[in-house]
Amino acid sequence: MQRAQAGKALWEEKCRTVAGEKIDKTVENVEGILLFKVRPPRSEREWADPMWPGAAFAHELTTDGYIESFLLFEQKLIGGRGHVDSLQTSNPGYRYVDIIDEKDGQRYRYTGSNIIVGRKDINAPNVKISLGRDPNYDLNIYGWVLNKTSAPDPSPRYAVTFEDHVIPEDRALGVASSTVKVIDLMTQKVLGEMIRYVWSTPASSANPSPWLTAYKCGGEEIASTTRFFTDKVLKPLKGQ
Numbered sequence: 001m002q003r004a005q006a007g008k009a010l011w012e013e014k015c016r017t018v019a020g021e022k023i024d025k026t027v028e029n030v031e032g033i034l035l036f037k038v039r040p041p042r043s044e045r046e047w048a049d050p051m052w053p054g055a056a057f058a059h060e061l062t063t064d065g066y067i068e069s070f071l072l073f074e075q076k077l078i079g080g081r082g083h084v085d086s087l088q089t090s091n092p093g094y095r096y097v098d099i100i101d102e103k104d105g106q107r108y109r110y111t112g113s114n115i116i117v118g119r120k121d122i123n124a125p126n127v128k129i130s131l132g133r134d135p136n137y138d139l140n141i142y143g144w145v146l147n148k149t150s151a152p153d154p155s156p157r158y159a160v161t162f163e164d165h166v167i168p169e170d171r172a173l174g175v176a177s178s179t180v181k182v183i184d185l186m187t188q189k190v191l192g193e194m195i196r197y198v199w200s201t202p203a204s205s206a207n208p209s210p211w212l213t214a215y216k217c218g219g220e221e222i223a224s225t226t227r228f229f230t231d232k233v234l235k236p237l238k239g240q
Helices: 002-017 044-048 053-057 063-069 125-133 225-233
Strands: 020-023 027-030 032-035 073-077 080-085 096-100 107-119 140-150 158-165 175-184 189-199 215-217 234-236
Touching (some): 002 175, 053 158, 063 140, 063 225
Antiparallel strands (some): 020 189, 073 080, 107 140, 175 189, 189 215
């Protein structure tokens, strides 16, 4: 009980004094960005590990999903941010994302597109109804794919990175934190910074994945938190 009270008190203090978003400059019509890091895969083991580096972003998309989140369109909700999806809206993501591969040191460019992956069954009841209403009804089934190619020069001017903090004294109290930065590589200035703090009690039979249920402050509580903070700083280019 004493540990939990101390942890909650520390988290509340950090929420008041440290956590939150700071944007010093915004940039319009940004076509693409460089990601210094990609969120690695995680599982129930990490969600229960008190020293897991990524604990502050336990719900964030990982691996290819993290990359895709910067490319997809935003589906807005009334009164707030929504989620990202391949369905086109007036709120696009970036047109490309560059990443330097850790294995070969080369920079690769990722783009996304909807391609035909199958065809609907013309005998399915709902398809029959749709064809009856519209003889030109599209029978194609589309799927979102991530495309990877060698990146051309020059490298993107703007970059996004994150720094997960593993502070033993904080982790002993169930408190984890992380910082996301948006950087202008030409000036080496940080244009925007988001600091998140989370707090949870230790893993137990009643709560085997405590980082998933942790209290949070700083940033949107969604799976594409980093993307949604980034596009507040670097406004994606709209139109064709």
